Structures are given as C-alpha cells and as structure tokens.
Amino acid sequence: CVSNGNCFALSESIDGAGKGVKSLFGAILDASCAGGLTFKKNLLPGPHVATSAWNHNPLPWLKPDEVEDSSRQCWCGKQGCIETWISTGAVLRDTKKLKGDTLSLKKLIHDSENDSDIKAFLEQYTQRLARGLALVVNIFDSEMIVLGGELAQINHLYTRLPILMAPYILARDGMVDVRQSKYGLSSKARGAARLWETS
Numbered sequence: 001c002v003s004n005g006n007c008f009a010l011s012e013s014i015d016g017a018g019k020g021v022k023s024l025f026g027a028i029l030d031a032s033c034a035g036g037l038t039f040k041k042n043l044l045p046g047p048h049v050a051t052s053a054w055n056h057n058p059l060p061w062l063k064p065d066e067v068e069d070s071s072r073q074c075w076c077g078k079q080g081c082i083e084t085w086i087s088t089g090a091v092l093r094d095t096k097k098l099k100g101d102t103l104s105l106k107k108l109i110h111d112s113e114n115d116s117d118i119k120a121f122l123e124q125y126t127q128r129l130a131r132g133l134a135l136v137v138n139i140f141d142s143e144m145i146v147l148g149g150e151l152a153q154i155n156h157l158y159t160r161l162p163i164l165m166a167p168y169i170l171a172r173d174g175m176v177d178v179r180q181s182k183y184g185l186s187s188k189a190r191g192a193a194r195l196w197e198t199s
C-alpha cells in the first residue's frame with residue numbers, strides 16, 4: 001500500500017515543483033497530514049511505508065507553553081503528534097481559542113494583514129511547522145521540501161520556513177528550498193498514475 005503522501009511526493013519530484021531536484025520531501029497540510037520521500041525521482045516508501053507517517057511523530061523542540069498543551073489527542077491514538085499542531089483542524093481549533101470564533105482559511109489569510117493577533121498566530125504556526133520539517137531534514141537531508149494541501153496556500157510559509165528551520169538543522173548551511181506544489185492535491189492522483197507506469 002502506497003500512501004497519498006508518497007504519491008504526492010513522487011508526482012512533484014518527477015515533473016512538479018521539485019523537477020530536477022535529487023532529494024525531496026513532500027508534505028500534505030490538510031485535515032490529515034502526510035509525507036513522502038523521493039531520491040532521484042524514485043519513491044522511498046520503505047518496507048513499512050512509514051515515511052508517510054511523519055506527522056505522527058511528536059512535535060520536536062517544544063516551547064514552554066507547548067509542553068503544557070502537549071496532550072493534544074491525535075486520531076492515531078497517541079498524543080502530541082505533529083499533526084495535532086499543523087493540520088487544518090488544529091488551526092481551526094487554535095484560532096477559535098484565540099478569537100472566540102472559527103475562521104475560514106481565506107479569512108485567516110486576509111485578516112493576517114491587519115490583525116496583529118492573527119499575524120502572530122501564523123508566525124507561531126510556521127515556527128511549529130518549521131521544527132517538524134527540520135526533523136525530516138536532519139534525517140534525510142532533503143534538497144527541497146514541497147508543500148501541498150489547503151494550508152499550503154499560505155504564502156507566509158515560503159518566505160519564513162527556510163529561515164525558521166535553519167537553526168534546527170545540524171548543517172553548516174541549514175537553508176532548505178521550500179516550495180508550493182505545482183499540481184496541488186491532484187499530485188496524489190498523478191503520483192499514483194506514475195506508480196502504475198513503473199509497475
């Protein structure tokens with residue numbers, strides 16, 4: 001069984017945002033998050049297809065306020081998974097707690113221009129995502145990270161993630177190229193088709 005995250009990464013590495021890149025990590029940021037690794041345009045699912053479960057590792061390098069909130073329940077049965085901090089469900093819950101009302105993604109992005117609380121929240125979200133992605137880079141040393149899913153529409157991510165990831169990456173140059181997917185969530189179907197072509 002090959003996951004949506006793996007199919008997404010494969011599509012983007014072959015002729016998507018990561019075309020021409022040797023090593024790539026693709027991450028879907030949606031109601032459920034997932035990931036996938038490719039090297040030289042080949043999928044690296046592993047014997048357990050566990051790369052797609054990147055989102056079910058705990059959020060690393062917790063801040064003091066996050067330690068107090070680290071018992072967030074994940075659908076997988078564990079607590080404090082990366083997904084419980086960066087999925088759309090987490091964003092909706094956290095912004096409702098912040099503003100007292102549920103904000104749509106469109107309103108969240110719009111209000112971030114004029115609302116200092118929302119602007120600060122988006123920076124906090126990006127910082128959390130940066131730590132989660134830096135964890136992958138420290139293991140796989142991805143040349144590029146490609147983001148897809150509903151939350152990948154937040155332009156703030158692409159200017160801030162490389163900067164916020166760098167301090168957590170154990171390398172002389174910790175800057176990683178982070179880009180939005182070329183084909184969006186249709187990359188999942190495109191990647192599955194690529195698997196069919198090579199099977």
